[in-house]
Amino acid sequence: MVRYKKSEEKRKQILYAAFQALTESGYDSVTLQTIADHAEVSKGVVHYYFENKEAVLVELLAWLTGKISAKEQSAVQEQHTATGKLAAYIDSAFAGPAQNRSFYRVYLDFLARASRIPVYREINQRFYDSCAAISTEVLNLGQEEGIFSRELTPDKTSPVIRAIIDGCLIQWLMTDDDDLHATFKESCYTAIMKVLSV
Amino acid sequence: MVRYKKSEEKRKQILYAAFQALTESGYDSVTLQTIADHAEVSKGVVHYYFENKEAVLVELLAWLTGKISAKEQSAVQEQHTATGKLAAYIDSAFAGPAQNRSFYRVYLDFLARASRIPVYREINQRFYDSCAAISTEVLNLGQEEGIFSRELTPDKTSPVIRAIIDGCLIQWLMTDDDDLHATFKESCYTAIMKVLSV
Amino acid sequence: MVRYKKSEEKRKQILYAAFQALTESGYDSVTLQTIADHAEVSKGVVHYYFENKEAVLVELLAWLTGKISAKEQSAVQEQHTATGKLAAYIDSAFAGPAQNRSFYRVYLDFLARASRIPVYREINQRFYDSCAAISTEVLNLGQEEGIFSRELTPDKTSPVIRAIIDGCLIQWLMTDDDDLHATFKESCYTAIMKVLSV
Amino acid sequence: MVRYKKSEEKRKQILYAAFQALTESGYDSVTLQTIADHAEVSKGVVHYYFENKEAVLVELLAWLTGKISAKEQSAVQEQHTATGKLAAYIDSAFAGPAQNRSFYRVYLDFLARASRIPVYREINQRFYDSCAAISTEVLNLGQEEGIFSRELTPDKTSPVIRAIIDGCLIQWLMTDDDDLHATFKESCYTAIMKVLSV
DNA sequence: TATGAATGAGGCTTCATTCAT
């Protein structure tokens, strides 16, 4: 019983509405009504396109992290030096105050869930894998260029790089100050460079 | 006086129960009943000691971060070299797989809330201030010792240090692998040392 | 003319689908979607052919009881002795495990409704009238043959005959055992014979 | 976690309210609100005493059939001849127009469910077992008295007796005529006597 | 102090029905 020709576009519309709603309201207080309101559809439509509320949220995490992965990947591909790629990666991650605020508010909720619920963890893992691929590429290239320490291995270094990026963005998020965004990006870049350098 | 003490004790009991419940269940699905069950008291008691559910959770964040701050502070005080203090700080933060898992599961939920709700952000800020005090102490001492870069300022460096700690612990949490805890602690220490070193 | 025929056919198709759906699901949990699925048409078609869900079900009862009446009537007409007719009537009513199970599951739901809603009761009454006509025919012939008691009147006896048939089939249905179907038919026949005999 | 000191009385109150609601509304249209209204409690109370709606209804069937079994059993015990016991049994089953109407409306709904859902069937089976015990007692005594056929066995005869009782009461219910209640009781008694007699 | 029965608001979900295509 394949009941799924249903417009992909509308699914996206609902996912985006869910993202907006989550940005404003938080996981525990977001309701299907809020999501429907943001999508400017009736409550029933959400159920028409998604099995249930959980399914919307799971798919939202997958969609969000997928988009970010793609953006980061493509930004990195455009650069051809280790530092260029690293800067592109960080620039892409620090997309801007508004975007980072929206995303990290929601992402923190998802991480909290991922720490308890396997399905969220698996989706997040795919995101981490993408991040690791980028880090590995940067590290390998930098090592070839002779600017990054030969002693570093991708599997131990990659998580640290993502840790610094996420950690810095969380620190920035808590300042609630858009003006500091650039500063934190700078600090993040510097820190990662120090971690990688010979 | 006696009553006050007894009352304080029971408040703690309820807060600890809330912590356990949150560890297991997550912010959105924790109920007062769950908390009461963990505290082995009736549901009414929770309302007797706390205005409402929100009050329990707000106080829990304050209590948790307060305890961690105190532990970290005292661990650092026992050391008298920059590296000693730094190691003590990180050891204290990486208290162990079980404790870190419990805490970070709950803390991620709180961070998600803090990103939206001022009262949580303020409490978290107090925690960050305590972390910054430690970092500043470590940095200053290291600079005196000549092992840390003189160019680093506490206000820009402290958040990065905490970013790396939290970032690494989140990365570890997502692996769901107790055995990797030591590895992540090690990576965290190494990364911070590189960030600080001359 | 052609359209009307085609239309009638599709109505039957939907009614039969409703019957199948009801057999499986029960009155309270059968949905128009289930009916549409069984009929292999879209949900809209059901509304195209029937005013609303209730109309489908009302018409289903009429259709089902009509078919059974016709079958019983014609089976009885083929026999020419009182016992022959009675046996034919009971054989027809005890059509077989699969058919009886399907029908009585649905019929019990309808009887429950008929006990509250006039339109169902009226349709059921037409069925009872048909049963009464058969019983009367059997009784009259048997009295002429001298094998049935002269003291019995059709209006008091007919309901008892149907009571025994329905009662026995309900008892059998509750056993959930196909093998007992024959036994219950036999018991039913014997009981009715005793009730009618001189 | 035995959370059940909860007043048995209130459970009964709710069950009785459910019975009233079902009598009026039918299985598919009865709501927890209706039940709560009949019980003159809030909707939440029903959930406080019962796991869910299904649990109310399952327990209702058990309670209703249990009460009827008890009444029939005790009525039969007071008599000491086969015909006396049989008459008492039937009198008890034909308790009166109002009671029979209420009960059989609800019971037909339950039988419809019992034909599909094991838990209902099992409860109904306990009721049938009780009926069979009575029939067996009547039959055995009547055979000793020499008024009932020695060829009848309890296991084949008991279902027929209950079939005639239920069948007749359903026939009566469909007449929607209180005045015919006595007539149907009489017919029922006569029919069973004929079935049992030598 | 402590209990837990009771309330009712509000969420998720189902589904009959409508309607544009």
Added chain:
DNA sequence: AATGAATGAAGCCTCATTCAT
């Protein structure tokens, strides 16, 4: 004729909160 997307009413259920004891 037929489809299936969309709507929204209504049901079940959860749970924070209140309150009598």
